[in-house]
Amino acid sequence: MITWIAFWPFLALPSLLMIGIGSLVSVTVYGRLMGGMIVRHWCIEHLVMLWLPAHAGARLAVWVNEAKSVHEWILYIAITLNVNAVLLPALYIFGEGIVRFHGWRVRKDLDLKRNSLKAR
Numbered sequence: 533m534i535t536w537i538a539f540w541p542f543l544a545l546p547s548l549l550m551i552g553i554g555s556l557v558s559v560t561v562y563g564r565l566m567g568g569m570i571v572r573h574w575c576i577e578h579l580v581m582l583w584l585p586a587h588a589g590a591r592l593a594v595w596v597n598e599a600k601s602v603h604e605w606i607l608y609i610a611i612t613l614n615v616n617a618v619l620l621p622a623l624y625i626f627g628e629g630i631v632r633f634h635g636w637r638v639r640k641d642l643d644l645k646r647n648s649l650k651a652r
Contacts, residue, residue: 534634536627543623547616550575554608572608579611 554575558567576596581589596604 534631536631539627539631542627543620544616546619546623547612550612550615551609554612572604575608575611576604579615580607 550571554568554572556568556571558569560566573596576592581592584592596607599607
């Protein structure tokens with residue numbers, strides 16, 4: 533039977549995916565910049581600045597443009613952890629369904645084996 537101990541990495545999957553996408557190397561493709569830097573800036577602009585008051589959003593925009601890459605990464609990792617926290621209830625419900633289905637399937641298999649041995 534599968535348990536939550538074997539299933540816990542599933543709960544961290546959104547953060548790991550976002551960090552993986554954000555860590556891609558930025559390259560120019562057909563005159564357009566593609567890669568992790570674009571993803572990080574998009575997340576900062578659309579997931580943080582839109583929720584802040586106007587003056588705080590303007591200060592954050594100035595800070596992000598002047599910040600070092602390490603500071604940008606710290607902010608991006610904080611964003612990914614918050615996105616993961618928002619998705620955690622849905623991930624828990626999905627994982628609970630998988631654990632229950634797997635347990636039901638194992639119990640049903642054992643019942644079938646037990647009944648076939650009784651019939652002999």
